[in-house]
Amino acid sequence: xxxxxxxxxxxxxxxxxxxxxxxxxxxxxxxxxxxxxxxxxxxxxxxxxxxxxxxxxxxxxxxxxxxxxxxxxxxxxxxxxxxxxxxxxxxxxxxxxxxxxxxxxxxxxxxxxxxxxxxxxxxxxxxxxxxxxxxxxxxxxxxxxxxxxxxxxxxxxxxxxxxxxxxxxxxxxxxxxxxxxxxxxxxxx
Amino acid sequence: xxxxxxxxxxxxxxxxxxxxxxxxxxxxxxxxxxxxxxxxxxxxxxxxxxxxxxxxxxxxxxxxxxxxxxxxxxxxxxxxxxxxxxxxxxxxxxxxxxxxxxxxxxxxxxxxxxxxxxxxxxxxxxxxxxxxxxxxxxxxxxxxxxxxxxxxxxxxxxxxxxxxxxxxxxxxxxxxxxxxxxxxxxxxx
Amino acid sequence: xxxxxxxxxxxxxxxxxxxxxxxxxxxxxxxxxxxxxxxxxxxxxxxxxxxxxxxxxxxxxxxxxxxxxxxxxxxxxxxxxxxxxxxxxxxxxxxxxxxxxxxxxxxxxxxxxxxxxxxxxxxxxxxxxxxxxxxxxxxxxxxxxxxxxxxxxxxxxxxxxxxxxxxxxxxxxxxxxxxxxxxxxxxxx
Amino acid sequence: xxxxxxxxxxxxxxxxxxxxxxxxxxxxxxxxxxxxxxxxxxxxxxxxxxxxxxxxxxxxxxxxxxxxxxxxxxxxxxxxxxxxxxxxxxxxxxxxxxxxxxxxxxxxxxxxxxxxxxxxxxxxxxxxxxxxxxxxxxxxxxxxxxxxxxxxxxxxxxxxxxxxxxxxxxxxxxxxxxxxxxxxxxxxx
DNA sequence: GATGAATGAGCATTCATTCAT
DNA sequence: TATGAATGAATGCTCATTCAT
Numbered sequence: 001x002x003x004x005x006x007x008x009x010x011x012x013x014x015x016x017x018x019x020x021x022x023x024x025x026x027x028x029x030x031x032x033x034x035x036x037x038x039x040x041x042x043x044x045x046x047x048x049x050x051x052x053x054x055x056x057x058x059x060x061x062x063x064x065x066x067x068x069x070x071x072x073x074x075x076x077x078x079x080x081x082x083x084x085x086x087x088x089x090x091x092x093x094x095x096x097x098x099x100x101x102x103x104x105x106x107x108x109x110x111x112x113x114x115x116x117x118x119x120x121x122x123x124x125x126x127x128x129x130x131x132x133x134x135x136x137x138x139x140x141x142x143x144x145x146x147x148x149x150x151x152x153x154x155x156x157x158x159x160x161x162x163x164x165x166x167x168x169x170x171x172x173x174x175x176x177x178x179x180x181x182x183x184x185x186x187x188x189x
Numbered sequence: 190x191x192x193x194x195x196x197x198x199x200x201x202x203x204x205x206x207x208x209x210x211x212x213x214x215x216x217x218x219x220x221x222x223x224x225x226x227x228x229x230x231x232x233x234x235x236x237x238x239x240x241x242x243x244x245x246x247x248x249x250x251x252x253x254x255x256x257x258x259x260x261x262x263x264x265x266x267x268x269x270x271x272x273x274x275x276x277x278x279x280x281x282x283x284x285x286x287x288x289x290x291x292x293x294x295x296x297x298x299x300x301x302x303x304x305x306x307x308x309x310x311x312x313x314x315x316x317x318x319x320x321x322x323x324x325x326x327x328x329x330x331x332x333x334x335x336x337x338x339x340x341x342x343x344x345x346x347x348x349x350x351x352x353x354x355x356x357x358x359x360x361x362x363x364x365x366x367x368x369x370x371x372x373x374x375x376x377x378x
Numbered sequence: 379x380x381x382x383x384x385x386x387x388x389x390x391x392x393x394x395x396x397x398x399x400x401x402x403x404x405x406x407x408x409x410x411x412x413x414x415x416x417x418x419x420x421x422x423x424x425x426x427x428x429x430x431x432x433x434x435x436x437x438x439x440x441x442x443x444x445x446x447x448x449x450x451x452x453x454x455x456x457x458x459x460x461x462x463x464x465x466x467x468x469x470x471x472x473x474x475x476x477x478x479x480x481x482x483x484x485x486x487x488x489x490x491x492x493x494x495x496x497x498x499x500x501x502x503x504x505x506x507x508x509x510x511x512x513x514x515x516x517x518x519x520x521x522x523x524x525x526x527x528x529x530x531x532x533x534x535x536x537x538x539x540x541x542x543x544x545x546x547x548x549x550x551x552x553x554x555x556x557x558x559x560x561x562x563x564x565x566x567x
Numbered sequence: 568x569x570x571x572x573x574x575x576x577x578x579x580x581x582x583x584x585x586x587x588x589x590x591x592x593x594x595x596x597x598x599x600x601x602x603x604x605x606x607x608x609x610x611x612x613x614x615x616x617x618x619x620x621x622x623x624x625x626x627x628x629x630x631x632x633x634x635x636x637x638x639x640x641x642x643x644x645x646x647x648x649x650x651x652x653x654x655x656x657x658x659x660x661x662x663x664x665x666x667x668x669x670x671x672x673x674x675x676x677x678x679x680x681x682x683x684x685x686x687x688x689x690x691x692x693x694x695x696x697x698x699x700x701x702x703x704x705x706x707x708x709x710x711x712x713x714x715x716x717x718x719x720x721x722x723x724x725x726x727x728x729x730x731x732x733x734x735x736x737x738x739x740x741x742x743x744x745x746x747x748x749x750x751x752x753x754x755x756x
Numbered sequence: 757g758a759t760g761a762a763t764g765a766g767c768a769t770t771c772a773t774t775c776a777t
Numbered sequence: 778t779a780t781g782a783a784t785g786a787a788t789g790c791t792c793a794t795t796c797a798t
Contacts, residue, residue: 004782020297022211026768036784037769047768106295106351108209142372148365152349159348160341162295176337183331184373193757215793216760225759226794236793382778398675400589404772405781414780415773425772484673484729486587520750526743530727537726538719540673554715561709562751571761593789603763604790614789 005043007033009057012050017096020103021051021112048111055104055112058097059119065090067126076135080185081178083131084157088174091161095168102162123157124150132185141185153181194232196222198246201239206285209292210240210301241304244293247286248308254279256315265324269374270367272320273346277363280350284357291351313339321374330374342370383421385411387435390428395474398481399429399490430493433482436475437497443468445504454513458563459556461509462535466552469539473546480540502528510563519563531559572610574600576624579617584663587670588618588679615678622671622679625664626686632657634693643702647752648745650698651724655741658728662735669729690724691717699752708752720748 011033016024026047030040044050069086073079091098104112127150135141156177163171200222205213215236219229233239258275262268280287293301316339324330345366352360389411394402404425408418422428447464451457469476482490505528513519534555541549578600583591593614597607611617636653640646658665671679694717702708723744730738 020211022209023297025766030785038771038784039782041769042782045769103295103297106292107297108212108292145365148361149369151352151360152345152366152369155348155352156341156345159344163340163344171340172337176334177341180338180341180373184369214791219760227759227796228757230794231757234794398589400587401675403770408781416775416780417778419773420778423773481673481675484670486590486670486674523743526739527747529730529738530723530744530747533726533730534719534723537722541718541722549718550715554712555719558716558719558751562747592787605763605792606761608790609761612790 004033004035004039008035008040008043008050009054013054013097013100016051016054017099021047021100021107021109026050051104051112052115054097055101055115056119058094058101059116062087062090062094062098062101063120063122066123070126070130076131076138076140077182079131080135080182081175083127084174084178084181087157087161088170088177092168092170095164098161099164102158105158106162120154124154127153135185139187142187144185149185156181193222193224193228197224197229197232197239198242202243202286202289205240205243206288210236210289210296210298215239237300240293240301243286244290244301244304245308247283247290248305251276251279251283251287251290252309252311255312259315259319265320265327265329266371268320269324269371270364272316273363273367273370276346276350277359277366281357281359284353287350288353291347294347295351309343313343316342324374328376331376333374338374345370382411382413382417386413386418386421386428387432391432391475391478394429394432395477399425399478399485399487404428426489429482429490432475433479433490433493434497436472436479437494440465440468440472440476440479441498441500444501448504448508454509454516454518455560457509458513458560459553461505462552462556462559465535465539466548466555470546470548473542476539477542480536483536484540498532502532505531513563517565520565522563527563534559571600571602571606575602575607575610575617576621580621580664580667583618583621584666588614588667588674588676593617618671618679619682621664622668622682623686625661625668626683629654629657629661629665629668630687630689633690637693637697643698643705643707644749646698647702647749648742650694651741651745651748654724654728655737655744659735659737662731665728666731669725672725673729687721691721694720702752706754709754711752716752723748 008029011029012024015029015032019025024047026040027037029050030037033040040050044053066083066086069082070079073082101116105116107113128146132141132146132149136143136146160172160177161170165171197218200218201213204218204221208214213236215229216226218239219226222229229239233242255272255275258271259268262271290305294305296302317335321330321335321338325332325335349361349366350359354360386407389407390402393407393410397403402425404418405415407428408415411418418428422431444461444464448457448460451460479494483494485491506524510519510524510527514521514524538550538555539548543549575596578596579591582596582599586592591614593607594604596617597604600607607617611620633650633653636649637646640649668683672683674680695713699708699713699716703710703713727739727744728737732738
């Protein structure tokens with residue numbers, strides 16, 4: 001059943017968030033899901049595969065949520081704000097899973113890193129095509145190297161989006177970050 | 190001798206950079222250093238301790254280099270530029286060790302993360318006291334929440350400083366980043 | 379239906395021939411037979427039992443074929459030839475199943491070994507009563523220890539019958555072997 | 568020390584002889600040798616490698632013993648007798664290890680089989696060059712296909728050499744077998 | 757200081773078997 | 778008859794750490 005698979009995914013998220021992928025224990029995950037290791041391996045052929053499932057699930061939702069929200073806004077500036085608002089919202093609603101994803105994004109496992117960058121490519125695209133490019137052509141934003149700018153914004157997003165205080169709140173608020181970014185981009189005569 | 194300790198540190202940096210802390214193998218490190226595990230344990234009581242030594246060594250040098258360079262500049266703007274210039278320079282001259290440090294900074298091990306933030310605190314201080322504060326009081330920078338701003342700049346530095354292409358070059362140039370940052374900070378009437 | 383049982387037996391023969399009994403996987407066998415494990419266990423209560431069924435099926439056919447052929451010949455010499463001819467023929471027509479049987483005959487599982495010797499006892503009997511004994515009393519063969527001789531001939535048969543080249547052909551031809559054996563047995567004054 | 572390695576080899580021989588390679592348990596072997604699994608893996612990087620060591624050790628000794636003994640005899644007939652005498656002697660003095668080797672020779676693991684045939688090639692050579700060929704050229708043996716004959720004799724040796732009764736004695740005596748073989752080979756006018 | 761053989765808890769993975777449907 | 782999800786004991790292998798020399 002989908003049920004068992006989901007119980008396993010949930011348990012895995014908790015265990016991996018707590019201990020990191022390497023130190024997470026497949027047997028513990030199964031036990032926490034009230035299932036046997038055998039069952040876990042019926043659904044996920046390897047421990048890495050289980051991690052992939054988590055990464056894919058979360059990143060797809062993450063991307064979709066942001067894309068949705070950005071596209072509902074019309075002008076470049078409110079789109080940029082929407083980007084950070086939706087992103088930070090999503091992260092704060094999914095702190096635990098988000099931790100896993102961000103750790104993978106920056107951790108030492110090249111494989112996971114690659115997979116995540118792949119998954120997040122649509123966000124790079126979104127920023128370029130739907131935010132920066134229109135902003136530049138409408139002279140709202142300065143003329144600039146669009147690729148580099150997109151990269152920079154993504155780094156800022158991913159960097160600020162992965163720092164939590166002890167209560168699991170993000171260190172920075174989305175508006176603070178988007179304001180900083182927009183400040184830099186805005187056209188000045 | 191200091192000699193053995195250094196050989197061990199070097200070997201450890203290579204091994205950990207390649208495999209990550211968890212998967213790095215203490216016995217391999219000793220062998221690579223042409224020494225025995227016993228000797229390694231004479232110098233470093235645990236594997237984590239070895240990691241700490243690496244982290245501390247590199248981060249201290251990293252911080253000192255940046256502080257040095259920033260303090261040689263006089264006005265806030267050239268200091269900000271110096272910050273990124275010196276930082277990126279240092280990273281590119283120490284790619285392998287830098288990878289370890291950045292992975293720890295973002296990885297799943299809270300302990301290492303803490304230690305590194307501790308080590309990098311002087312950079313937060315440096316930015317606040319020697320760059321942002323003077324810039325604001327001299328009306329070169331906008332009035333803003335200085336703590337938040339410092340955090341943001343550090344995130345940008347750490348984010349952009351940890352992305353390498355396949356040849357080990359940083360994706361972004363220091364001037365691109367510092368320009369972006371200064372653009373945002375500069376006072377506009 | 380007999381149908382399911384046979385599909386399972388066929389699939390099992392292939393899997394076990396490829397991997398050996400220990401490494402053969404019951405779940406794979408069921409899947410290969412287009413049936414579920416549950417169904418397999420309806421027909422064969424254990425994995426060993428499935429093996430037994432294979433062993434029994436093949437060995438009975440093997441024995442019957444040889445007995446048939448030998449009894450069609452009349453004199454001891456042509457009976458000995460018939461023995462090897464029919465035996466080698468059978469093996470080459472059932473290479474895959476034959477491999478399983480011979481591996482069991484020589485493998486490490488005493489249980490299977492016993493069962494197979496049991497199954498092949500009629501061949502020992504056949505050689506003694508219908509080939510060697512008449513040959514000796516007709517002074518075609520030398521006087522000799524008949525039990526030992528029968529054992530020896532069986533070892534020769536089983537040894538030469540279990541060596542295949544890369545194309546699945548037997549290394550030796552039946553006439554080469556029977557000639558060798560008869561050469562040794564024949565009476566000389 | 569060589570000591571530990573030997574204790575492990577001895578324990579492994581016992582365990583594998585009893586259960587077969589697949590079912591042999593590395594942890595049990597280590598315990599039986601009064602050492603830890605870790606130590607076992609210091610000496611043998613995999614379970615298969617441990618098996619290889621056993622196979623190699625025994626087969627080399629086996630081959631050397633037979634070669635030695637055969638070369639001490641001068642004429643083809645006494646050499647053939649020496650071959651079986653020395654071989655059967657060796658087997659009966661090393662019953663347990665010999666069981667492992669013979670099971671491998673006939674078992675389902677192609678890898679082990681190959682390795683053993685490789686190891687026993689010198690015996691094929693020995694029979695051909697030092698026994699059969701001289702016998703034929705001295706007209707002591709019949710003209711015959713020497714390769715096939717050598718194979719046949721080896722099969723007979725390996726077949727008869729791998730059948731033990733319940734007390735661990737070989738079913739056949741070496742002279743019975745060599746007599747049978749020589750009977751077949753001897754020149755008749 | 758240096759050595760490296762020994763340790764053993766720990767972990768990912770397999771697979772024959774069961775049983776409720 | 779047939780199904781296949783669930784089980785969990787079992788096992789090969791790893792590796793940080795110790796300690797007698």
